[in-house]
Amino acid sequence: MKVTGTAHRVGDHIDTDAIIPARFLVTTDADELGRNCMSGLEEGWVDRVKENDIIVAGENFGCGSSREHAPISILGAGIPVVVAKSFARIFYRNGFNKGLVLLEVGDDIDKLGDGQDITVDTEKGEITNNATGDVVKCAPVPPFMQGILDAGGLVEYARKKLAG
Amino acid sequence: MAHTLAEKILQNHTDEKIAGPGQIVQCRVSGVLANDITAPLAIKAFKEMGADKVFDKDRVFLVCDHFTPNRDIDSAEQVKTVREFAHAMGVTHYYECGEVGVEHALLPEKGLVGPGDIVVGADSHTCTYGGLGAFATGMGSTDIGAAMALGETWFKVPPTIRVEVTGKCGKYVGAKDIMLNLIGRIGVAGALYKALEFAGQAISDLTVEGRMTIANMAIEAGGKVGLFAADGKTLEYAVEAGRKNAQMIAPDPGATYERTVDIDVDGMEPQVACPHLPDNVKPVDETAGLHIHQAVIGSCTNGRIEDMREAAAILRNRKVDKNVRCIILPATPKIWQECLSEGLMEVFMDAGCIVGPPTCGPCLGGHMGILAGGERAIATTNRNFKGRMGSLESEVFLSNPSVAAASAIAGEIIHPAKL
Numbered sequence: 001m002k003v004t005g006t007a008h009r010v011g012d013h014i015d016t017d018a019i020i021p022a023r024f025l026v027t028t029d030a031d032e033l034g035r036n037c038m039s040g041l042e043e044g045w046v047d048r049v050k051e052n053d054i055i056v057a058g059e060n061f062g063c064g065s066s067r068e069h070a071p072i073s074i075l076g077a078g079i080p081v082v083v084a085k086s087f088a089r090i091f092y093r094n095g096f097n098k099g100l101v102l103l104e105v106g107d108d109i110d111k112l113g114d115g116q117d118i119t120v121d122t123e124k125g126e127i128t129n130n131a132t133g134d135v136v137k138c139a140p141v142p143p144f145m146q147g148i149l150d151a152g153g154l155v156e157y158a159r160k161k162l163a164g
Numbered sequence: 165m166a167h168t169l170a171e172k173i174l175q176n177h178t179d180e181k182i183a184g185p186g187q188i189v190q191c192r193v194s195g196v197l198a199n200d201i202t203a204p205l206a207i208k209a210f211k212e213m214g215a216d217k218v219f220d221k222d223r224v225f226l227v228c229d230h231f232t233p234n235r236d237i238d239s240a241e242q243v244k245t246v247r248e249f250a251h252a253m254g255v256t257h258y259y260e261c262g263e264v265g266v267e268h269a270l271l272p273e274k275g276l277v278g279p280g281d282i283v284v285g286a287d288s289h290t291c292t293y294g295g296l297g298a299f300a301t302g303m304g305s306t307d308i309g310a311a312m313a314l315g316e317t318w319f320k321v322p323p324t325i326r327v328e329v330t331g332k333c334g335k336y337v338g339a340k341d342i343m344l345n346l347i348g349r350i351g352v353a354g355a356l357y358k359a360l361e362f363a364g365q366a367i368s369d370l371t372v373e374g375r376m377t378i379a380n381m382a383i384e385a386g387g388k389v390g391l392f393a394a395d396g397k398t399l400e401y402a403v404e405a406g407r408k409n410a411q412m413i414a415p416d417p418g419a420t421y422e423r424t425v426d427i428d429v430d431g432m433e434p435q436v437a438c439p440h441l442p443d444n445v446k447p448v449d450e451t452a453g454l455h456i457h458q459a460v461i462g463s464c465t466n467g468r469i470e471d472m473r474e475a476a477a478i479l480r481n482r483k484v485d486k487n488v489r490c491i492i493l494p495a496t497p498k499i500w501q502e503c504l505s506e507g508l509m510e511v512f513m514d515a516g517c518i519v520g521p522p523t524c525g526p527c528l529g530g531h532m533g534i535l536a537g538g539e540r541a542i543a544t545t546n547r548n549f550k551g552r553m554g555s556l557e558s559e560v561f562l563s564n565p566s567v568a569a570a571s572a573i574a575g576e577i578i579h580p581a582k583l
């Protein structure tokens with residue numbers, strides 16, 4: 001999959017309370033959660049986001065609680081991909097289960113700046129700065145996670161298994 | 165092959181041969197947990213998967229503990245969803261109303277989790293049961309929905325960091341301080357994707373409750389699990405909780421560890437995690453003198469009876485500063501009752517504390533003790549993220565129960581010895 005959009009840079013250890021504060025956890029509606037995406041980081045953060053924009057994060061993105069409302073709120077905000085230096089593990093599972101694509105970039109994450117127009121190629125593991133043509137390489141989506149994505153997320157994966 | 169504790173437990177639940185870290189294995193689970201926030205999503209996923217029954221009605225645990233007693237209409241609706249599902253599926257272990265307690269204190273107390281189990285929960289602090297020698301870890305609701313239907317899930321075998329804790333805890337120093345100290349050293353991502361395995365004299369000396377306090381915060385170091393061998397003390401605890409067939413479990417000698425971290429508790433001071441991350445840890449004296457508006461003693465980290473006793477020992481015959489809300493939440497009805505019969509309730513009320521029902525409440529900024537902008541709290545909970553207990557402009561400091569109680573009395577953060 002290829003996604004082109006504006007990079008929104010956030011820092012290290014962005015936790016699930018920053019992504020979606022607990023007071024909003026009384027719904028499972030993606031649009032509603034999307035309207036409050038990142039409001040624990042900054043009120044109104046989401047107002048600058050357009051459909052298909054991309055979060056570019058530091059280390060340990062999504063740490064904290066197991067709330068799946070976090071990836072749902074990111075997807076609800078119109079963001080299909082997050083690239084980060086690294087991800088917290090529960091968030092990592094949740095992302096793929098919900099269809100949010102996550103790419104681990106490592107230290108090269110610092111080559112990507114806020115507001116840049118970028119294209120992410122999740123199969124090749126490439127992130128291109130469209131203004132300069134510079135490419136940042138990263139590992140593509142691992143085969144096991146790709147399998148879950150290909151099945152259409154964990155729900156579909158389990159449905160097939162149950163239907164046996 | 166010599167197995168770490170994590171590898172050993174995983175091996176006992178899979179037919180595949182475990183060769184080492186990185187391998188993805190499918191495992192049978194012993195128990196599956198969700199709460200009033202995460203269960204509605206798990207139920208939704210469960211239904212979308214086309215499932216019509218849970219894999220085992222005695223091994224699905226649904227605990228409505230976060231926003232209960234329901235704080236508003238929306239949370240009441242969520243609990244209703246969970247209740248109706250539990251009834252429709254015939255789930256034996258559904259907890260609400262007067263039976264509910266904070267899930268990670270409740271399940272061990274009822275003997276529903278124990279040594280050698282694999283437990284997955286739609287709550288990040290599911291790792292608490294590592295204190296009993298269970299491979300227990302948090303996942304999201306969709307994973308939990310699938311586990312409720314299938315009775316199995318996949319794991320990536322984690323590399324293990326061995327934590328050797330030596331020495332003797334001084335007065336006012338305990339399990340919480342050992343863990344805060346570790347998190348301060350390795351950082352909030354120090355055990356990312358990894359297992360933590362605790363050993364050493366100071367660990368053998370700890371009670372099972374203390375071990376659960378440590379295991380509880382494995383996730384605050386990014387860890388997948390925080391594991392303790394199950395020894396004689398564990399068996400005693402398990403038998404008392406009603407698990408008759410509990411067995412000891414320990415890592416194999418010669419197992420391979422990614423690295424070892426040594427902690428010496430001799431001379432360690434009580435530790436405090438400062439805003440806004442649990443790894444911003446300092447000895448209490450370096451934070452002394454900071455005024456507080458609230459103290460919270462409770463949660464799945466430190467809301468058990470020995471924590472209540474520890475707090476009461478400080479609060480006895482003293483008064484909480486009149487500018488401080490000192491909120492005490494015994495984590496389960498059983499603990500509440502023990503506080504009552506041991507006379508601790510009287511101590512709390514005489515001191516001017518607010519004693520609440522067993523609930524998560526303020527720990528996640530849910531209800532029953534929300535902070536205004538500019539307010540500062542000290543809490544025995546596990547997270548001090550920005551806005552965790554209320555306003556984005558508020559602050560949370562994490563400590564053990566003695567420090568929290570002493571600070572409530574002083575009106576500022578203080579070493580209990582200096583009261």
Ligand code: SF4
Pocket residue numbers: 230266267268287289463464465523524527528545546
């Ligand atoms: S007490 Fe706090 S950390 Fe524990 S389960 Fe409840 S909200 Fe989560």
